[in-house]
Amino acid sequence: MNGIRGSQARSAEKVLTVVDLHKAYGQTVAVGGVSFEVDRNEIVGLLGPNGAGKTTIINMILGVLEPTAGRIGIEGVDIARHRSQVVGRTNFAAVYAPLPGNLTVSQNLRVFGLLYGVPTLSKRVQEVVEQFGLEEFRNVKCGLLSSGEQTRVGLAKAVLNHPYLLLLDEPTASLDPATAHDIRSKIREFARQGDGGVVWTSHNMYEVTEVCDRVLFLSRGKILLEGDPKTLPHEHGRQTLEELFISVAREPLTFAGA
């Protein structure tokens, strides 16, 4: 019964709740009062020009950067108070955080599986290796893989612990169009089939339109716009998401009160 009640309570919670998040480095404000939520089975895109604060927000959600103020809750649990518990059901992949190149694919997945406390680890490693088409690279050192293959290994690590919340920082940045398409399909599948949610950053507006259920436009550490990536451009008099992105990046003040 407890399990059922726990499951019902969990399904009522948002996967991610960010409330009035601030991060300042001295006088420089990197994130200035950001609030948003991610629902179950939802893919939310964080968009914005370089330096807008996307990676800073992701690092705070991952627990590797302490907010100056604000609250982050994952599955209703406060990360500041219960970091290990919360982070255990979160994971991420980022192009700037490749797995150690001096370990093989299989070794890296085993080590990170232990770090995340994955049960029946050998079976789970086999599953993600198959899921991301890494069978032939199982015993190859990660440093010898192409950047696209390394990205797939990073994504395999990112889903290893069946995370409730998956944070993907430009996950397809170094992939060819065909592989990027496959990866997008896998992430969509992850979001639809499980009961988790995804935060996705990308500078590829086509990809964002295809993948994300909702997007948040960030500029100078604040959310300026929020909405469905398919309808948001028209709501603001633009033809495409890319046009809207350029406008937000160049004239953020125009959208500040939108």
Add this chain to the structure above:
Amino acid sequence: MRLQPVAAILLRHFYLLRGSPARVLPLFVWVAIDMVLWGFITRYLNVIASSGIDFVPVLLGAVLLYDFLIRVMQGVTLTFFEDVWSRNFLNIFATPLCISEYLCGLVLSSILTSAVGLVVMLVLATSVFGLAVSVYGLMFVPFLLVLFLFGIALGIFGSAVVLRLGPASEWFIWPIPGFVAPFVGVFYPLSTLPQWMRAVSYLLPPSYVFEGMRKVIDHGTLSPVMLLAGGGLAALYVVLACWFFAHIYRHALRTGLIARYSAETVS
């Protein structure tokens, strides 16, 4: 503390050692060279010295004990440096791993790697140069324990310094044992030192080990108070080093250094 994350740190280091002679050889080559060099030096001193002192337990034994301390310290720092060299901090600290689990993994890794060096040194020193460990009696075990604890403390302290100052600062860490050695009387009694150096010596646990070692060789006994003082100090330094590492880690979380470690500074 959970066992799985600790096992992950150990397993990672085992994988690295298994596939890399460049990591395995240093576990015992340098200490073996030290044993051979000091073994011959002590033989020569035994021949030319008229005092009748047997230099094997006094000098070769002292080098063995100090090399053990160095191996323990490097066992911790080298496991930590693997994360520095592979730029792995963001990946590893974004997992549920606690700092206590991480440090425990570093210590266990050091126990295994330093044990390899100790066995090689003991085999060489006893079989080739006739060092009789029985000269130290039962005191040999607490001597090793005090040095082990202080080596762990130095290793964790060094790792914290590198976490705070960036990858290039690892060159501050390698010379630490050389800097400590003159104060702790590895080769000579503390009474040889000037007063100000002796004052520093009393704060360093290895001083009690090497003074104790000479007392055991000369008189066959050692005051337990002396050994307890060394052990107590070493345990205190382990606690302080862990606190220092945790403090530096929290600073890195506040400043964003974990996520931007390759920049070495966030200012």
